[in-house]
Amino acid sequence: MDGIVNPKVTDYIQKLGGFPELKGIEDYARVNYVPIVLKDAARLLAFQVAQMKPERILELGTAIGYSAILMALYSEARIVTIEREQNMKDQAEENIRSFNLEERIEVVLSECTAFLRDTKDSYDFIFMDAGKSHYREYFDLSLPKLRKGGTILCDNVLYKGLVVNETAERKHRTNVVKLQEFLEYVHSRNDLMVSLLSVGDGMLLIRRKDNNE
Numbered sequence: 001m002d003g004i005v006n007p008k009v010t011d012y013i014q015k016l017g018g019f020p021e022l023k024g025i026e027d028y029a030r031v032n033y034v035p036i037v038l039k040d041a042a043r044l045l046a047f048q049v050a051q052m053k054p055e056r057i058l059e060l061g062t063a064i065g066y067s068a069i070l071m072a073l074y075s076e077a078r079i080v081t082i083e084r085e086q087n088m089k090d091q092a093e094e095n096i097r098s099f100n101l102e103e104r105i106e107v108v109l110s111e112c113t114a115f116l117r118d119t120k121d122s123y124d125f126i127f128m129d130a131g132k133s134h135y136r137e138y139f140d141l142s143l144p145k146l147r148k149g150g151t152i153l154c155d156n157v158l159y160k161g162l163v164v165n166e167t168a169e170r171k172h173r174t175n176v177v178k179l180q181e182f183l184e185y186v187h188s189r190n191d192l193m194v195s196l197l198s199v200g201d202g203m204l205l206i207r208r209k210d211n212n213e
């Protein structure tokens with residue numbers, strides 16, 4: 001299985017266009033096999049931050065800074081983004097400087113869980129795009145850091161469509177099982193509003209219900 005929806009539909013949506021200003025980073029990512037958010041998922045991400053107007057964004061998983069730069073271009077937020085690989089952090093910072101966004105985007109070299117345990121800050125929007133088998137852990141640590149009315153957006157939750165299978169190939173099994181458990185968990189919680197979208201590789205929107213919802 002290649003994707004989570006009909007490949008022709010996916011191709012059509014991808015061809016409708018990305019972000020011309022970010023084409024250089026998109027091309028670099030493709031040639032160098034750096035995983036960045038897919039084009040249709042990037043559109044949703046940009047739309048979400050433009051509409052929500054968050055003041056503070058936390059991103060888990062920077063890679064070369066593509067999605068952090070995108071979120072900065074489509075909002076006025078200050079962004080903290082977490083990356084554990086030094087070479088990724090260096091490339092992200094170079095890309096961020098090339099957009100003159102270094103005052104608004106801080107790349108932190110850390111394991112996501114260590115950062116989430118230590119930080120005293122809170123955020124309006126949290127974008128999860130790091131280790132897929134750790135989403136439950138990231139979520140449990142992130143929720144107390146989410147401001148009232150805030151949103152968590154998780155990427156790759158349908159994992160190339162593999163989460164719909166009862167069994168997965170050995171190399172994908174941990175990610176698939178952990179993602180299935182995570183999806184069932186968030187859907188079982190009555191205090192959360194969740195929306196699972198078959199966009200990109202599967203995107204999950206989560207917010208805490210208000211008291212009267």
Ligand SMILES: C[S@@+](CC[C@H](N)C(=O)[O-])C[C@H]1O[C@@H](n2cnc3c(N)ncnc32)[C@H](O)[C@@H]1O
Nearest residue numbers: 036037061063066067083084111112129130131
């Ligand atoms: C899918 S890429 C992020 C792509 C980026 N959000 C974008 O769309 O431009 C995931 C990144 O998370 C980093 N990562 C994976 N597990 C991590 C962890 N436990 N802590 C910190 N970074 C992690 C990887 O090194 C990788 O660069």
